[in-house]
Amino acid sequence: MTSAVLILEDGKKYYGTGLGYQGTVLGEVVFNTGMTGYQEVLTDPSYTGQIVTMTYPLIGNYGITDDYAESNGPKVRGFVVREACKMPSNWRNEGTVDEYLSRHNIMGVSGIDTRSLTRRIRSLGTLRGAITTEEELVANPDSLLEQVRQMTTNGPELVRTVTTEKVYHLPGQGPKVVVMDFGIKQNILRMLQEYGWDVTVVPSYTSAKEIMALAPGGLFLSNGPGDPKDVPEAVATVRELMNVLPVAGICLGHQVIGLALGCETYKLKFGHRGANHPVKDIGSNRTFITSQNHGYAIDGRSLPSNVEMTHQNINDDTVEGLRVKDRPIFSVQYHPEAAPGPEDSRYLFDQFTRLMTQ
Numbered sequence: 001m002t003s004a005v006l007i008l009e010d011g012k013k014y015y016g017t018g019l020g021y022q023g024t025v026l027g028e029v030v031f032n033t034g035m036t037g038y039q040e041v042l043t044d045p046s047y048t049g050q051i052v053t054m055t056y057p058l059i060g061n062y063g064i065t066d067d068y069a070e071s072n073g074p075k076v077r078g079f080v081v082r083e084a085c086k087m088p089s090n091w092r093n094e095g096t097v098d099e100y101l102s103r104h105n106i107m108g109v110s111g112i113d114t115r116s117l118t119r120r121i122r123s124l125g126t127l128r129g130a131i132t133t134e135e136e137l138v139a140n141p142d143s144l145l146e147q148v149r150q151m152t153t154n155g156p157e158l159v160r161t162v163t164t165e166k167v168y169h170l171p172g173q174g175p176k177v178v179v180m181d182f183g184i185k186q187n188i189l190r191m192l193q194e195y196g197w198d199v200t201v202v203p204s205y206t207s208a209k210e211i212m213a214l215a216p217g218g219l220f221l222s223n224g225p226g227d228p229k230d231v232p233e234a235v236a237t238v239r240e241l242m243n244v245l246p247v248a249g250i251c252l253g254h255q256v257i258g259l260a261l262g263c264e265t266y267k268l269k270f271g272h273r274g275a276n277h278p279v280k281d282i283g284s285n286r287t288f289i290t291s292q293n294h295g296y297a298i299d300g301r302s303l304p305s306n307v308e309m310t311h312q313n314i315n316d317d318t319v320e321g322l323r324v325k326d327r328p329i330f331s332v333q334y335h336p337e338a339a340p341g342p343e344d345s346r347y348l349f350d351q352f353t354r355l356m357t358q
């Protein structure tokens with residue numbers, strides 16, 4: 001067993017055992033509170049560049065299977081767990097988390113006091129950090145500190161690494177929609193297909209003109225990694241298309257819509273990542289339990305007069321959904337497609353569909 005260390009930018013060190021690939025990685029350390037869904041978390045492209053720690057102590061107990069992947073492989077920069085299960089049990093199991101991470105050259109560390117780590121992130125805010133299994137660095141982790149403190153945790157390259165390189169078409173009988181891919185989760189595409197949409201997925205940097213040339217009936221914006229302010233070209237495209245097409249978005253897509261409408265975004269202290277975040281649908285006064293993964297949010301004080309908040313987080317009152325009063329445009333910060341998480345918010349896909357067909 002290789003020893004490993006996780007060092008945070010404030011100098012705090014956590015010692016454990018190497019999991020998956022061996023070496024050194026740097027990233028923004030965030031926590032996810034889901035009790036299950038570790039494979040969906042690992043493969044969600046919105047985690048690109050981040051070292052994710054799971055607060056649930058036993059990870060990997062039902063194994064790994066291709067059916068649970070939200071993209072073609074793990075996208076996290078690193079993975080931190082209390083205990084990585086060595087003997088998964090599930091009729092679909094194809095292997096352990098350790099093997100999965102090794103196969104995809106992703107580093108992890110187990111045996112970490114994830115409760116202490118999470119409390120630290122909650123009190124100090126999201127921290128940058130590094131994981132290493134290299135002997136001389138494990139012996140002297142402080143030598144990594146300079147590099148950790150210098151690193152930037154966002155940038156336009158994050159979306160560029162996970163957006164599709166090529167335009168592709170998923171035929172359907174329903175509304176013809178262009179999806180701007182910022183690092184889309186497979187379950188969003190599965191659901192759009194379930195609803196019968198005729199979907200054309202385009203790269204994040206596609207221009208308004210190129211999108212209009214596809215003659216869509218609507219525009220849909222996906223989730224994705226990083227700071228929404230790092231994709232100004234997508235914001236400009238959406239601003240242009242907002243006047244001529246119905247537009248809907250999830251998570252990063254919601255933030256891009258917000259910026260295009262003139263709202264402000266900001267970085268949350270430690271983000272929302274988990275499968276049980278309560279969100280109130282203001283119109284119906286109902287609260288839904290939602291799946292979430294975001295570190296940025298739209299500032300509720302910055303909404304122009306034609307934009308209203310449709311959903312609000314019950315834990316911290318942050319904006320969870322928007323609607324433009326005079327145009328067919330709406331978006332949500334959380335994940336109605338779940339994967340992992342509760343499916344309470346599937347009704348939004350009906351709403352998306354109505355918006356595109358009306």
Ligand SMILES: NC(=O)CC[C@H](N)C(=O)O
Pocket residue numbers: 046222223224225226227228250251252253293294295296297
């Ligand atoms: N899941 C997402 O789309 C995340 C959006 C954005 N990267 C954030 O962290 O806020």
